[in-house]
Amino acid sequence: MDDQVCPRCKTTKYRNPALKLMVNVCGHALCDSCVDLLFLKGEEYFFEVLCKLFPMPRTCSGIERLADWPAGSRHMTHCAGRCTSSMGALIKGIWDVATTCYREVKGVTGVKGYRKWTLWFTSYKLCCTFGLLVREWTNLHKLHAGEVEVLVRPGRELADLCGLRARADEGEVRCVWSSTIMKREIPEKTHQPAVPSGTISLCKNRGLIYLECYLKFILFPGSGACPECRIPLRRNNFRVQLFEDSMVEKEVDIRKRVLRDFNKKEDDFRTLREFNDYLEEVETIIFNLVHSIDVVATNKKIEQYKKDxxxxxxxxxxxxxxxxxELDDLLEEEKFQEKKRKQENINEELEVKKIKMRKKEELIDELMFSNADAKNILENFVQQVEAVKEEKKPVVKVSQFSSGIKFNSQSQNFMPVAKVEEGEPFVYEETELEVDGPLPPSLDAVESRGFTGNIRAESEQERAGGFRSNIACLRVLQEALMGLYHVSHRTELPAS
Amino acid sequence: MFPASTQSKYWTFSDESDLNRFRQETNMNFIMKHGTNMTEEQRDATFLSAVEERLLLRQHELQLRDFCKHFSPAMPRSVIGTTFHYFKRFYAHNSVMDYHPKEILVTCAYLACKVEEFNVSISQFVANIKGDREKATDIILNNELLLMQQLNYHLTVHNPFRPMEGLLIDIKTRSSLRDPERLRPCVEDLLERSFLTDACVLYAPSQIALAAILHSASKVQENLDSYVTETLFGQHGADKLASLIECVRKIRTMMRNVETVTPPRDTMRQLEKKLEKCRNQENNPASQV
Known part of the structure; x- marks a missing residue:
């Protein structure tokens, strides 16, 4: 696993043992710092500023190019040992730009190990930008106040900007970025647009200028695109890569997602054949998603399935x-058993030890106070021990809990849901009217043959309710005629 | 509709002997059950005979008619009809000695109110009963389920009132009879009387209605025979005509022979006393058993 490398900042496990590779749904790996960087809002703007500040010799803009910059600036690696993360790479990049473009940069000295270093900038802008980077960098790496110290030697420009000509002439202006200041100045998680701003304050009694200049970077959990396939990613979908092959990782992820919905069991199918077909279909969907074949149609299919x-x-x-x-219960019980067995073993050992001690004491007592021959006593003792060993039988272990709970008892409590066999679909059959008398007229005939003339007409309200006099008329006529032919064929009541 | 109903299937007895057989049987069963160690004479002395049961029931039917007539709010005819149906059905399979008719009678009325959607609350209902109303409430509510069970939950009853209306409309439309409405009072009276007979558990409601109309027509010296034979039955029903004429004749006799007068008071009192002695004490709310 030592050869794990972040494809973006090219950092390896060897150089940064704390490297953690993360993967998202697309299956492309990134180290955790790069993931953080991915979600830095205002990033692009930041690099715009950067590019403006540094007329670059190469055509590079944005982070892609920056990441491509030579990663092994030995100076920086030497000076800032932790500069192996992507932020470190950025600083390296700046450093490279600075050294190549601005010869005025006087030099770098490491102060007491790798965490402290001093840079001399001749340009205020350069200083500020670098300050920004350091600030973000310290933020990312949670460095403590005072651990990063940047000394600025102001040139004319800076002095002009700050109105500090008088003091600037005197020599160095020391800029200190510390996380305590940052905390005070940058309101946490404000969703304001990234605007570079700077304040310069003079600390008179110390003769130092605290140069505070920051660009608001807001880490936000929204979206960031995968640098390789440009798929929008969610920050909380990132997880530590478990498998060396990121393709496997991707498949595992997709499988998990698909099986969440395709969760039918064999019991849900009538035949084994149907179940197998279903499994085949699921595998096809997973394969398609993993290899990005026909993604849109496949996703549609999944949606349809979900709906249905x-x-x-x-x-x-x-x-x-x-x-x-149930499984949890089983595991718990197993654990309980294990514990019990251990306790038993310990008890047993203790018992044995006790017996041994007692025997020894007895022997010594015997030897001390008895009149018998010591050799005989010893022999007796040995015999006794042998006898005890033989006598000792394996203790019958109680295999059941005192509470009487047995394994699988849980599972028996759940009645399996009976599968409902679907019967024949309902077919409407018109009911046959049993008349057992002269045939009554039809609903239309009731009116046409004048039956309704002899019955009260429906009121307006009744008509509004859908009742017509012909319905009532038909009903009484039906009742009058039905059963006129009736001859009793009584059925005996079922015995109660 | 009637031909497909439980009324037609289970509760229309083929003739009077069929019905009486049941009554005899229930009477016999009760005596056999409760008088196992008695001699024939003792049994006769203790228990009511089937005939005596009929007498008691007749008297209670009259009571029931009066109860329904004077019920407030006024009971619709269909409720009265259904009540009588229930009462007759219940005692076709149960002995008077097992369940006292005065208890079953009100329960039948209460259940009929519910089934015929004549909405009265139990307190409103017992307001029509003389005597201890709380006790009556208990009796009714306790017996209601028993009654439904004994009716085998066949609660829908087809009464002859709607067929009567239908026939009157048909007569108005298809026959030359002058002013058929004048038959109405007589027909309604006859139908009411028919409930005191066993007609409702022997014949179809339309048959009863037709018989009542024919009977009242003959009373006003009108003849509807041609209407029945030609208009109503026509060619299709010609072969059924004979059986209809026979059953109309029987219904008419029954209606004519109804005794609306209560039997002599002395006999009734004696019978009541006998019943009080021999009734099944397990079903007597007043007993200690």
Whole structure:
């Protein structure tokens, strides 16, 4: 695993043992610092500023190019040993630009180990930008106040800007970036646009200028695109890479996601064949997603499936939860057993030790106070020990809990849900009217043959309710005629 | 509708002997059950005979009619009809000695109110009963389930009132009878009387209605025979005509022979006393058993 390398900042595990490779849904790996960087809002603007400040000899803009800069600036690596992260790479990049473009940079000296170093800038802008970088860098790496110290030697420009001509002439202006200042100045997680701003304050009694200049970087959990495939990623979907092959990682992720919805069990199918077909389909979907074949159609398919099988999915989810619960119970019981066995072993050993001690004491007593021959006593003792060893039988272990709980008892409590066999679909059959008398007229005939003339017409309210006099008329006529032919064929009541 | 109803299937007895057989049987069963160690004479002395049961029931039917007539709010006819149906059905399979008719009678009325959607609360209902109303409430509510069970939950009853309306409309429309409405009072009276007979558990409601109309027509010296034979039955029903004429004749006799007068008071009192002695004490709310 030592050859793990972040594809973006090219940092290896060897150079930075704390390197953690992360992967997201697309399966491309990034180190954790690069992930942080991915979600730095205002990043682009930052680099715009940077590029303006440094007319670059190469056509480079944005972070891509920056990351491509020679990673092994030996100076920086030497001076700032932790500059192995992407932020470090940035600083390296700046450093490179600075050394190549601005010869005025006087030099770098390491002060007491790698965490402290001093830079001399002849340009205020350069100083500020570098300050920014350091500030972000310290923020990212959670360095403590005072651990990073940047000394600035102001040139004319800076002096002009700050109105500090008089003092500037005197020599160096020391700039200290410390996290305590940052805390005070940068309101946390404000979602303001990234605007570079700077304040310069003079600390008179110390003769130092605290140069505070920062660009607001807001880490936000929204989106960032994968640098390789430009797929929008979510910050909380990043997780530590477990498998060396990021493709496997991707598949595991997709499988997890797909199986969350495709959670049918064998019991849900009538035949084994249907179940196998279903499994085949699921595998096809996963394969397609992993290899980015026909992604849109596949996703549509999944959506459709979700819509169609919402009930089954929900049901199986709860069922799954139950099974997991059972497993948990099993594990717990196993643990309990294990503990018990250990305790038993310890008890047994203790017992044996005790017996041994007692025997020894007895022997000594015997030897001390008895009149018998010491050799005989010894022999007796040996015999006794032998006898005890033989006598000792394996203790019958109690294999059941006092509470009487048995394994699998949980599972028996859950009645399996009976599968409902779907019967024949309902077919409407018109009911046959049993008349047992002269045939009553039809609903239309009731009116046309004048039956309704002999009955009260419906009121307005009744008509509004849908009742017509012909309906009532038909009913009484039906009742009058039905059963006129009736001859009793009584059925005996079922015995109660 | 009636031909497909439980009324037609289970509760329309083929003839009077069929019905009486049941009554005999229930009477016999009760005596056999409760008089196992008695001699024939003792049994006769203790228990009511089937005939005596009929007498008691007749008297209670009259009471029931009066109860329904004077019920407030006024009971619709269909409720009265259903009540009588329930009462007759119940005692076709149960002995008077097992369940006292005065208890079953009000329960039948209460259940019929519910089934025929005549909405009265139990307190409103017992307001129509003389005597201890709380006790009556208990009796009714306790017996209600028993009654439904004994009716085998066949609660829908087809009464002859709607067929009567239908026939009157048909007569108005298809026959030459002058002013058929004048038959109405007589027909309604006859139908009411029919509930005191066993007609409702022997014949179809339309048959009863037709018989009542024919009977009242003959009373006003009108003849509806041609209407029945030609208009109503026509060619299709010609073969059924004979059986209809026979059953109309029987219904008419029954209606004519209804005894609306209560049997002599002395006999009734004697019978009541006998019943009080031999009734199944397990079903007597006043007993200690």
């Amino acid at each position: 099988n919402r009930e089954i999915i929900l049901k199986n989810k709860t069922k799954l939860g139950r099974e997991e619960m």
